[in-house]
Amino acid sequence: MITTQLTDKEIIERIILGEHGLFEILIRRNNPYLYKIGRSYNFTHEDTQDLMQDTFVAAFTNLSKFEYGSGFKTWIIRIMLNCCFKKAQKPAFKNSVRSEIRDDAVPMYANPLFSDTSTTIMNRELNNVIEAALQNVPSDYRLVFSLREMSGLNVAETAEALNISEANVKVRLNRSKSMLRKEIEKSYSANEIYEFNLVYCDKMVSEVMDKIRHLSIS
Numbered sequence: 149m150i151t152t153q154l155t156d157k158e159i160i161e162r163i164i165l166g167e168h169g170l171f172e173i174l175i176r177r178n179n180p181y182l183y184k185i186g187r188s189y190n191f192t193h194e195d196t197q198d199l200m201q202d203t204f205v206a207a208f209t210n211l212s213k214f215e216y217g218s219g220f221k222t223w224i225i226r227i228m229l230n231c232c233f234k235k236a237q238k239p240a241f242k243n244s245v246r247s248e249i250r251d252d253a254v255p256m257y258a259n260p261l262f263s264d265t266s267t268t269i270m271n272r273e274l275n276n277v278i279e280a281a282l283q284n285v286p287s288d289y290r291l292v293f294s295l296r297e298m299s300g301l302n303v304a305e306t307a308e309a310l311n312i313s314e315a316n317v318k319v320r321l322n323r324s325k326s327m328l329r330k331e332i333e334k335s336y337s338a339n340e341i342y343e344f345n346l347v348y349c350d351k352m353v354s355e356v357m358d359k360i361r362h363l364s365i366s
Contacts, residue, residue, distance in 0.1 A: 156220040164212055164365055175204055175353050181299045182228045188294035189232045190283055203228040204356040211365045225309045281328050289324035296321050
């Protein structure tokens with residue numbers, strides 16, 4: 149069986165038995181979800197990548213504690229949410245002054261296969277629209293929108309990840325859409341937002357795998 153076709157459960161079982169290199173598959177499968185969460189917390193690209201690394205390392209070292217009743221995606225999203233929450237509570241983050249969105253900012257969702265001028269301009273415009281809109285939405289609603297609309301989690305998965313009721317997920321999603329619709333749905337679809345740039349995927353895999361090379365699963 150080709151390793152990329154293995155289920156998360158099969159991969160985890162083999163990692164626990166010593167095939168640590170298979171953790172790379174889990175990193176690649178979950179990179180986009182974690183990235184969108186970090187950005188939805190209004191962390192910078194760099195801070196988000198640091199949080200993602202911390203999350204993957206924490207997941208690896210605690211892999212034997214994973215309970216298969218929950219999906220691995222939901223489990224690792226909860227770890228990422230916890231990391232983001234802890235960082236957001238630090239005085240250094242609370243007191244930091246958010247910089248204005250610069251014209252030379254690298255689009256987070258840019259497709260590396262296209263580099264023409266019109267695409268660059270479109271990406272920069274989308275970057276400005278989305279960041280400006282989401283920064284004005286309360287985090288409770290922003291996170292639900294990110295998990296449901298951008299990461300594709302269903303209602304039950306979102307409720308489990310955020311530890312809220314399914315009814316609450318639906319209410320928050322409707323409210324977040326109402327807040328964002330005027331800014332976002334003028335020109336763009338939700339799946340264009342905060343898409344993790346594949347340029348960074350290999351770098352994330354390399355850095356995380358380097359960190360866990362000398363770790364053991366507890």
